[in-house]
Amino acid sequence: MGLTSLVLILLVLAFVVYSTARSRAISLAKPLGGISHLHSLPFFYGMRSAIWCAVPALGLLIIWSLFDDHIISTLVLNSLPESMRPASATEHSLLINSIENIASGALSSVASDPHLVSAAKVLDDLNAMAANLVTIVVLSTAIFCSALAWIKLSPQLRARQAVEKAFKTALLAAACVAIFATLGIVLSVLFESIRFFQMVPASEFLLGTEWSPQMAIRADQIGSSGSFGAIPLFVGTLLISFIAMVIAVPAGLMSAIYLAEYAEPGVRNFAKPVLEILAGIPTVVYGFFAALTVTPFLRQAGANIGLDVSSESALSAGLVMGVMIIPFVSSLADDVITAVPQSLRDGSLGLGATKSETIKKVIFPAALPGIVGGVMLAVSRAVGETMIVVMAAGLAAKMTINPLETVTTVTVQIVTLLVGDQEFDSPKTLAAFALGLMLFVVTLALNFFALRVVNKYREQYD
Structure with a gap:
């Protein structure tokens, strides 16, 4: 059976x-x-x-x-x-x-x-x-x-006590599984990263400006030692994430404020689910949209004004990624804004403030910790995105902040290094774990920063 x-x-x-x-x-x-x-x-x-x-x-x-x-x-x-x-x-x-x-x-x-x-x-x-x-x-x-x-x-x-004890044990086991799985992931990445840094100095990895991890089969081949300077990857990741957040944060916050404070119930009940549909679209669809629609449009628009836009650019990937992240910012900000007590709105309006002044001086400061948390979540989402970057920004690791040129990100290089049959005792493969460790550290720092902001500015209401 x-x-x-x-x-x-x-x-x-x-x-x-x-x-x-x-x-x-x-x-x-x-x-x-x-x-x-x-x-x-x-x-x-x-x-x-x-x-x-x-x-x-x-x-x-x-x-x-x-x-x-x-x-x-x-x-x-x-x-x-x-x-x-x-x-x-x-x-x-x-x-x-x-x-x-x-x-x-x-x-x-x-x-x-x-x-x-x-x-x-x-x-x-x-x-x-x-x-x-x-x-x-x-x-x-x-x-x-x-x-x-x-x-x-x-x-x-005593059947109830026995059942409750069984469910309590099951919940504890589930919590332990999550903890041990996280610990196992961190330790596996850490140990492999240590092996990488035994082969490649940490100073070269963190401060180097040339990324070419291809290892030659013979010692007499060009580039047999490889170059593992990760600065171009960090710059490309930050550039694309910055472009995405420039699009996502203002659009997401403005749409959240409109839906929470200005929209009629019928409009809100229709617009909010439609907006959140964007979060359910697979990232590969966004990648196709960026490669087949946005990039040709940017190339044509750039040619009309005398700019040379690459066929794969950070601007294209950042714009599409920003559209994808809008629902994350909008939904979280909308939930936080609507959670602000109505008494604060009534008190501000009762003192003679206009609706816009109430939003700017009362509601937005009260909702700031939750909004910052949502923005940090969106940043983490942008930093970890892979498919859009592969299809719209390319694989070339360039040390540039020009959004019209081809760049790549940390996650794209991790995928590239681990695709196909690889030997797990070479610096080329182990570099993926070092990049994963850096990505983990950055994400942890963002979460820590968001937690500090939330704890510092949190307001307690009756």
Whole structure:
């Protein structure tokens, strides 16, 4: 039985156990005078039994899924002659792939080594046996635990406490997963970055003005050592992000103020969802729009006034990215502005201030921390954008602040360095992790700055 089918059967079985346990709790309460004589509501009795049914079985299934491939591949390779067994991890992967391709029919068994064909048959047999075994074990565990939960049902059973404890444990586990995942990402990037800085000095990376990470195969080739000065990438990232924020912040704030303070309810209910549709458009669509529409328009407009606009420019990428980021600024600013207490508006208007003065002197300062937080989120979004830059700004790392020329960003270079088959012991590949570390540091600094602004200017209202 397949993994998906087994999970669906477990969910159906858990629902059946929930329904029967709940009905049994109600039947146990009838002789006592109703469900008010139960320690917990019937829902909790059903949920407790369903948890007993599903959780242990799903735990076994997860554990088996983590180790079954390794166990089966080890048994398959042990069935091969000693001379064919792999001596390295790379050979291990290639041999297992060949056996799996023969087993699936992707490779002809007639033209393949007889030992590999025999191993493919062993693989099929082991997979079939493993599927049957895990089905029997998982379903038996679910039925056995359900029977135990059924036996322990009684009016005095503290079912609510058990269910709440289970959900509390699940929430704690989810929080731990998020924390450990973040920690793992940071440590993996940090360790690989340390390896990079052992090969390339940090001063060259942080202060160098030439970025050419291509490593030659032979020592006599030109540029065999590579150049890893990241200043052009930082300048390109800041240039495109600055252009995007020049477009996004004024347009987003003005639209938020209009929707929150001036627009009629009907106009707001229509315009706000339409504006937020921009946030749901895939970035590759924005990239196509920039490459096929905005860039030719900028080239033609520049030619009309005597400017030489590159076929891939920072201005094109920044303009389109700014349009994409407008909903982030607008939506967050609108929510913050509408959250300002109405009493502040009434007090300002009661003192004789006009509506525009009230917005400028009262509402905007009160909403400033939330607006700054939204702007910082938009900046992080701009710094991390990749697809628009690839399609509209190009891949050339130039040390320039001219928005009409081709530039590139940190995220684009990370993607470029990691595309295709790469060796993870060369400076070229490890440079991607160093760039990722710099990007992480910048994003962390932006978030820290936003938090300081929010804490400093936050107002407490009744």
